[in-house]
Amino acid sequence: xxxxxxxxxxxxxxxxxxxxxxxxxxxxxxxxxxxxxxxxxxxxxxxxxxxxxxxxxxxxxxxxxxxxxxxxxxxxxxxxxxxxxxxxxxxxxxxxxxxxxxxxxxxxxxxxxxxxxxxxxxxxxxxxxxxxxxxxxxxxxxxxxxxxxxxxxxxxxxxxxxxxxxxxxxxxxxxxxxxxxxxxxxxxxxxxxxxxxxxxxxxxxxxxxxxxxxxxxxxxxxxxxxxxxxxxxxxxxxxxxxxxxxxxxxxxxxxxxxxxxxxxxxxxxxxxxxxxxxxxxxxxxxxxxxxxxxxxxxxxxxxxxxx
Numbered sequence: 282x283x284x285x286x287x288x289x290x291x292x293x294x295x296x297x298x299x300x301x302x303x304x305x306x307x308x309x310x311x312x313x314x315x316x317x318x319x320x321x322x323x324x325x326x327x328x329x330x331x332x333x334x335x336x337x338x339x340x341x342x343x344x345x346x347x348x349x350x351x352x353x354x355x356x357x358x359x360x361x362x363x364x365x366x367x368x369x370x371x372x373x374x375x376x377x378x379x380x381x382x383x384x385x386x387x388x389x390x391x392x393x394x395x396x397x398x399x400x401x402x403x404x405x406x407x408x409x410x411x412x413x414x415x416x417x418x419x420x421x422x423x424x425x426x427x428x429x430x431x432x433x434x435x436x437x438x439x440x441x442x443x444x445x446x447x448x449x450x451x452x453x454x455x456x457x458x459x460x461x462x463x464x465x466x467x468x469x470x471x472x473x474x475x476x477x478x479x480x481x482x483x484x485x486x487x488x489x490x491x492x493x494x495x496x497x498x499x500x501x502x503x504x505x506x507x508x509x510x511x512x513x514x515x516x517x518x519x520x521x522x523x524x525x526x527x528x529x530x531x532x533x534x535x536x537x538x539x540x541x542x543x544x545x546x547x548x549x550x551x552x553x554x555x556x557x558x559x560x561x562x563x564x565x566x567x568x569x570x571x572x573x574x575x576x577x578x579x580x581x582x583x584x585x586x587x588x
């Protein structure tokens with residue numbers, strides 16, 4: 282291509298469309314509206330004098346020129362992100378903003394009380410909380426800190442294993458009283474979709490052949506469904522034991538656990554406000570180990586032995 286690229290904002294817009302494959306997906310990622318993306322991507326192509334995308338009924342597909350542009354744009358993105366991390370990593374102030382990403386069950390059931398305590402201890406630090414199952418990139422500075430569950434984190438990230446989430450079987454007292462029976466396979470179950478592949482695998486191993494009556498892509502939604510009496514659900518003890526409307530009705534196998542990780546990028550680990558948050562949360566979660574590992578019944582939670 283012989284055309285000139287105007288500025289980084291154009292490349293950032295181009296990469297958002299290339300990653301999502303749709304204008305609406307790019308608009309959500311950039312925090313703008315659909316028409317803005319449509320107008321700007323058209324103007325970008327017109328300025329370059331080349332088509333970067335094929336407009337298809339189900340989305341936008343890169344042309345050969347677009348694939349060439351993407352390779353270069355990704356290199357520019359890496360350079361800019363690296364520069365941003367380098368500058369931020371020298372910041373020794375206990376003030377500013379820390380952008381935290383985590384999944385819904387931790388954002389609703391675990392983090393709020395600790396973030397409230399952190400705010401009291403560090404009133405100059407503001408928290409931006411990004412909730413969702415999609416994994417945001419710490420390398421691209423989509424977030425500064427991640428609280429994640431799962432296996433070993435990517436080598437590009439640093440941090441620590443902050444605990445272990447143990448799961449058990451929960452149901453509402455009304456559901457349990459009206460569906461009592463020794464065979465768990467005969468109960469209605471609330472399960473998870475492919476976004477929670479690790480939990481789906483563990484559930485299938487635990488009760489092979491059982492099809493959940495309801496599947497959710499959100500552990501928080503599954504917890505709400507269990508509270509409403511839709512069935513039994515495998516839920517993290519550290520969250521479900523604090524719900525007075527839920528009862529722990531049976532244990533789960535030892536492998537029905539998820540590791541809890543606090544992560545950041547190597548270049549940001551010495552940034553004062555990020556280090557303060559990582560250390561604070563690590564200490565808070567360590568103190569909550571008995572709850573997270575299901576060794577406490579929780580406030581108001583009833584523990585019922587399996588029949």
